[in-house]
Structures are given as C-alpha cells and as structure tokens.
Amino acid sequence: MTQDANFGRCTRRRFMGRAAAISGAMITPWILPSSIWGSQGNTAPSNRITAGLIGHGCMGRGHLRRLAGDREIQVLAVCDVDQARRDEGKLRVEETYAARYPGGTHKGCTAYNDYRELLARPDIDAVVIATPDHWHAMQSIHAMETGKDIYCEKPISVTIHEGRRLVEVARRYGRIFQTGTQYRSISTIREVCNFVRAGGLGQVKSVFTLWGKIGNRLGVDSYTPLDFALPVEPVPDGLDWDLWVGPAPWQPYNSAYHRNPIPGVVPWCFHESFGAGAITWYHSHAADVIQYALGMENSGPVEIIPPNTGQFPTLTCRYANGTLLHLVDHWGMVKDVYKAVPATARIEGNFGGVFVGEKGWVTSLSTGGQIEGGPDDLFERMKLTTREVNIGDNNHHENWFDCVRTRRQPSCGEEIGHRGASLGHLSVIGFKVGQSLTWDPQTEQFQGNDAANRLLGRSIRSPWRL
Numbered sequence: 001m002t003q004d005a006n007f008g009r010c011t012r013r014r015f016m017g018r019a020a021a022i023s024g025a026m027i028t029p030w031i032l033p034s035s036i037w038g039s040q041g042n043t044a045p046s047n048r049i050t051a052g053l054i055g056h057g058c059m060g061r062g063h064l065r066r067l068a069g070d071r072e073i074q075v076l077a078v079c080d081v082d083q084a085r086r087d088e089g090k091l092r093v094e095e096t097y098a099a100r101y102p103g104g105t106h107k108g109c110t111a112y113n114d115y116r117e118l119l120a121r122p123d124i125d126a127v128v129i130a131t132p133d134h135w136h137a138m139q140s141i142h143a144m145e146t147g148k149d150i151y152c153e154k155p156i157s158v159t160i161h162e163g164r165r166l167v168e169v170a171r172r173y174g175r176i177f178q179t180g181t182q183y184r185s186i187s188t189i190r191e192v193c194n195f196v197r198a199g200g201l202g203q204v205k206s207v208f209t210l211w212g213k214i215g216n217r218l219g220v221d222s223y224t225p226l227d228f229a230l231p232v233e234p235v236p237d238g239l240d241w242d243l244w245v246g247p248a249p250w251q252p253y254n255s256a257y258h259r260n261p262i263p264g265v266v267p268w269c270f271h272e273s274f275g276a277g278a279i280t281w282y283h284s285h286a287a288d289v290i291q292y293a294l295g296m297e298n299s300g301p302v303e304i305i306p307p308n309t310g311q312f313p314t315l316t317c318r319y320a321n322g323t324l325l326h327l328v329d330h331w332g333m334v335k336d337v338y339k340a341v342p343a344t345a346r347i348e349g350n351f352g353g354v355f356v357g358e359k360g361w362v363t364s365l366s367t368g369g370q371i372e373g374g375p376d377d378l379f380e381r382m383k384l385t386t387r388e389v390n391i392g393d394n395n396h397h398e399n400w401f402d403c404v405r406t407r408r409q410p411s412c413g414e415e416i417g418h419r420g421a422s423l424g425h426l427s428v429i430g431f432k433v434g435q436s437l438t439w440d441p442q443t444e445q446f447q448g449n450d451a452a453n454r455l456l457g458r459s460i461r462s463p464w465r466l
Contacts, residue, residue: 047072048072048073048074049072049073049074049125049126049401049404049405050073050074050076050123050124050125050126051067051073051074051075051076051124051125051126051127051128052075052076052077052078052079052118052119052121052124052126052127052128053067053075053077053078053079053089053127053128053130054079054080054115054118054127054128054129054130054131054139054143055079055080055129055130055131055132055135055153056078056079056080056082056085056086056088056089056130057080057085057130057131057262058262058264058265058266059130059153059265059266060080060085060089060128060130060131061089061092063128063130063151064078064089064092064093065092066397067128068092068093068096068097069096070397070401071100072401073401074108075093075109076108076109076110076121076123076124077109077110077111077112077118077121077124078090078093078109078110078111078112079111079112079113079114079115079117079118080111080113081113081114081239081240081241081243081244082238082239082240082244082258082260083113083237083238083239084238084260085260086111086112086113087111089109089111090109090110090111093106093109094106094107094108094109113240113243114243115131115139115142116142119142119143119146119148120146122147124148125148125149125404126148126149126150126151126176126404127143127148127149127150127151128150128151128152129143129150129151129152129153130153130180131153132244132266132268132269132274132275133155133157133158133266133269133274133275133276133280134158134246134247134248134273134274134275135246135247136152136153136155136156136157136158137156137157137158137162137163137165137166137466138162138246138247138460138464138466139152140152140156140166140169140170140177141165141166141169141466143175144169144170144173144175144177145169145173147173147175148175149175149176149177149400149404150170150175150176150177150178151178151180151397151400152177152178152179152180152417153180154179154180154181154280154284154285154288154417154420154421155276155279155280155284155417155420155421155424155425156179156414156417156418156421157418157421157425158272158275158276158425158458159425159455159456159457159458160421160422160425160426160444160456160457161456161457162457162466163417163418163421163422163425164418164444165466166414166418167414167415167418170413170414171414174407176400176403176404176407176409176410176413177410177413177414177417178396178399178400178403178410178411178412178413179288179412179413179414179416179417179420180396181284181285181288181289181396181412181417181420182285182394182396182397183285183288183289183351183352183366183391183394184288184289184292184396184411184412185394185395185396185399185411185412186366186389186390186391186393186394187385187390187393187394188371188384188385188386188387188388188389188390188393189289189352189364189366189389191382191384191385192293192362192363192364192371192382192384193289193292193293193364194293195362195382196293196294196355196357196362196364197292197293197294197295200357200359200381200382201355201356201357201358201359201360201361201362202357202358202359203321203322203323203357203358204293204294204323204355204356204357205322205323205324205356205357205358206323206324206325206326206338206340206355206356207290207294207323207324207325207326207353207354207355207356208325208326208327208328208331208333208334208338208340208353208354208356209283209286209287209290209325209326209327209328209352209353209354210278210282210283210286210327210328210329210330210331210350211223211278211283211314211315211327211328211329211427212278212281212329212330213329214226214270214277214278223277223278223315223428223431224272224277224428224431224432225269225270225271225272225275225276225277225428226270226271226272227249227271227272227273228271229251229252230251230252230254230256230257231254232252232253232254233252233253233254233255234253235253236259236260239253239258241253244257244258245273245461246461246464247460247461247464247465248273248274248461249273249458249459249461250461251271251273251274256268256270257271257274265281266280266281269281276421276424276425276428277428278424279421279424279425279427279428282350282351283423283424283427284420284421284424285350285351285352286350286351286352286353287419287420287421287423287424288412288416288417288420289351289352289353289364290325290352290353290364291416291419291420291423292416293353293355293364294319294323296319296419297416297419297420298415298416298419299320299419299441300319300419300422300423300426300439300441301317301318301319301325301423301426301439301441302318302319302320302438302439302440302441303317303318303436303437303438303439304316304317304426304427304429304430304436304437304439305317305318305430305436306430306431306433306434306435306436308434309435309436311436312324312326313326313333313337313338314326314327314328314329314333314337315327315427315430315431317423317426317427325353325423326338327427331347331348331354334347334354335347340354340356340361341354341356341361341374342374345361345372345374346369346372347363347365347368347372348365348368348369349363349365349366349367349368349369349389350365350366350367350368351365351366351367352364352365352366353365360373360374360375360378361373361374362378362382365389366389366391367389367391368389369389370387370388370389371384371387371389396411396412399411422444425456426439428455429446429452429455429456432455433449433451433452433455435449437449437452444456
C-alpha cells in the first residue's frame with residue numbers, strides 16, 4: 001500500500017469504501033463454543049468494544065495483554081511494521097482467546113503492516129496507539145477521522161503545534177481520546193493530588209521533578225533529544241523501515257532505533273527525529289500529575305527560565321500564580337541545592353513531583369515506596385487511605401472503556417494530554433534557546449522571541465501531512 005498524501009483529508013464515507021476493498025482480509029470466521037455469545041458470564045458481542053492495536057513493541061505488548069485479557073473487549077487487529085512483532089501479536093490474541101474457551105480455536109485477529117488498512121475497517125470501534133513518538137499525533141488524527149476512539153501513549157506529540165492540531169481534530173469529530181499517563185489514575189496519587197489541589201499545603205511555592213541528561217544513556221552531555229547521524233546498517237528482513245520513519249525527517253536504519261529482541265523501553269527517543277528524550281521516559285507522567293495537582297492541567301506556565309540566566313540553579317517554569325516548577329537532575333538537589341525540604345527527608349521514585357507549600361511538603365511519586373511529607377501532622381490532615389503506592393491499582397484503561405461507551409470525557413483527554421506534553425516541549429525549547437521566555441498558554445506563542453516560536457513546530461516528510 002503506497003503512502004497517501006491526502007489520507008488525513010479523507011471522509012469517513014471514503015474510508016468505508018476503502019474498507020470494502022479489503023473486506024476479504026478482515027472478515028475471518030471465529031470457531032468458538034457457544035459460551036462466547038453471552039452465556040456463562042461472558043459479555044455478548046453486541047456489548048463489546050472492538051479494538052485494534054497499532055505498535056506491538058515493548059509498551060504495545062503490555063497494552064495487548066490488557067486488551068485481550070478483558071472479556072468486554074474484542075481485539076480484531078494488530079498492526080506493526082515489523083513482521084515478527086505483528087505476527088507475534090496476532091498469535092498472542094488468538095492463543096489468549098482459544099485458551100479462554102477450552103476446545104475452541106480462534107482465527108479472528110488480522111495482522112497489518114500499514115496502520116491505514118486497520119483504520120479503514122468499519123468494524124473496529126477503538127485503537128490503542130503505542131508506536132514511536134513521531135507517529136502519535138498523525139496516527140491519532142487519522143484514526144479520529146475514520147471514526148475511531150483513541151488510547152495513545154504519551155507524549156501525544158513531538159511538537160506543540162502537533163498537539164494543538166490533535167486537540168482540534170478530536171473536538172471536530174467528537175472522539176474519545178485518552179492519553180496513556182496512567183500514574184494520575186493510581187488511587188493514592190489521586191488522593192495526594194486532590195489534597196494539594198484543594199489547598200492542603202496552602203499556596204504551593206515550589207514543585208520539583210526529575211529531568212536527566214541524555215548522556216546517562218549515550219555518554220553525551222545534553223538535556224534535550226539529539227539530531228546526529230548514526231552508521232547505516234542493513235534493514236532487517238520483515239521490517240518496513242520507510243513506513244517506520246513515516247513523517248519524521250529521514251534517517252537511515254540503525255539498530256539503535258529498532259531491533260529484535262526489544263532492547264528495553266523506547267530506545268529510539270534519544271533522537272529528536274523520533275522521540276522526546278526525558279519527555280518520553282518519564283516527564284510526561286510527572287507533568288500530568290503535577291499540573292493536575294496545581295489545577296493547571298488545561299493551561300501551563302507563563303515563563304521558562306533556563307539555568308544560564310542565573311536566576312535558579314536548574315531550568316525553572318513559573319506559573320501565573322507564582323508557583324515555581326524546578327527540574328532537577330536527582331532528588332538530592334531538592335535538599336542540597338534548593339534546601340526546600342529537611343536534609344533527612346526520604347525522596348524516592350519517579351513519575352510525579354515534590355510539592356512544597358506554606359503548610360508543608362509532600363511527594364506524589366511512584367515506584368519508590370510510600371508517600372513522604374511533613375510536618376509531623378501532615379498525614380493526619382491528609383487522611384490518605386494508604387501511603388503505599390501500588391502502580392497496578394489504576395483504572396486508566398477502564399476509564400477509557402467506560403467513556404467509549406458513555407461518551408463522557410476521560411480522565412486524561414486530548415487537552416490535558418496536550419498540555420502535559422507541552423510542558424516538556426517548553427522545557428526543551430528553554431534549554432535550546434538559553435534565555436528566559438515569556439509564554440502565553442492561551443495563544444500558545446512566545447512573546448517577542450521568533451527563534452523560540454520557530455521551535456513550536458517542524459516540517460513533515462513528504463508525502464505525509466497532518
């Protein structure tokens with residue numbers, strides 16, 4: 001299938017015509033016992049959400065297990081430009097369904113190389129997008145234009161202009177869009193955020209969150225994703241590299257971007273053609289949790305202050321109410337450099353922040369143990385159900401499923417996802433420009449700085465277009 005430069009402008013009716021052309025590939029019989037048709041505690045097919053997965057890498061595998069394991073979801077398709085990964089995904093779905101119903105077999109999941117063929121199917125209600133970052137906005141937009149609801153991995157964009165375009169399309173087509181920043185959906189983290197949001201700390205003076213250097217992974221000294229050439233290597237058999245690169249600036253294949261077996265999570269995001277560095281690794285999660293707690297999830301900071309200005313030791317974002325968000329290399333800086341919490345404070349974990357207010361301080365961190373804070377009476381005032389943070393205790397997917405059915409807004413919809421990603425993009429621009437920037441969250445423009453405004457978007461490789 002060739003790239004269609006007008007794909008994003010096709011109407012739903014035109015897509016239904018395209019669906020008919022591939023109907024032979026998508027109408028595949030199920031051979032299953034009668035239990036699947038609504039008896040024995042199973043959900044009837046008419047009540048199921050039919051779903052497809054786009055991107056079966058490290059994150060996509062987790063999503064596929066979640067989808068296939070839910071009796072209210074019916075996975076009809078898996079798409080990946082790597083044949084080994086898409087075939088593995090198809091097999092996983094069919095084995096999961098066959099095992100659920102002893103004596104039955106399942107042949108109802110189709111594997112696609114080109115995501116546009118999956119989107120052309122009128123029998124798919126919703127898609128999960130777990131591709132590299134440079135695909136998130138475009139694939140989400142194309143999916144919404146074909147009537148699909150979306151669960152998209154974070155960050156939802158690689159530029160602020162991309163994110164705003166995604167928000168506009170979601171609203172135009174009335175689609176349900178959930179951003180994959182699931183840490184806000186952990187019960188304990190929600191309680192902490194709601195406490196801060198309700199004024200439990202009084203006015204929040206400072207927030208701290210992590211932002212490490214790319215050098216931690218590549219041996220280079222950079223706080224931002226990089227753009228440099230890697231040695232050209234032969235494209236592995238079964239990998240459609242041209243489609244993998246898609247709308248990003250062209251880069252020849254190198255195994256640092258993509259290879260089997262999967263070399264950890266998101267290996268490609270050090271390169272600005274494909275990913276967003278710290279924004280991809282953890283900052284989007286932290287930005288979402290922090291702005292939720294501050295009541296700024298539909299807005300953003302008004303000033304970006306890089307460290308070379310001398311105002312603060314690390315890059316800092318100032319919100320309109322005066323709250324300062326400091327990016328730190330490690331948690332020791334909160335105690336040793338900013339002296340914002342006691343030297344004996346235990347700060348461990350990631351994917352959130354440390355909030356310091358008039359009435360005390362508290363963490364909203366996951367993967368590092370229990371919630372910490374002070375003074376001594378803080379937790380009496382907070383009345384947390386538990387200080388333990390169980391990352392498996394989140395309803396992020398369930399919230400999306402429910403909203404697909406009810407058409408209510410999900411917990412982390414398109415505007416919130418855009419603003420969380422934007423906080424990271426603004427920080428990258430601050431590092432690159434190296435001077436204080438005044439930002440208008442309403443117009444999404446820098447005041448009086450053309451160089452910074454030019455970094456709000458980037459060109460798209462022909463023939464792709466948003």
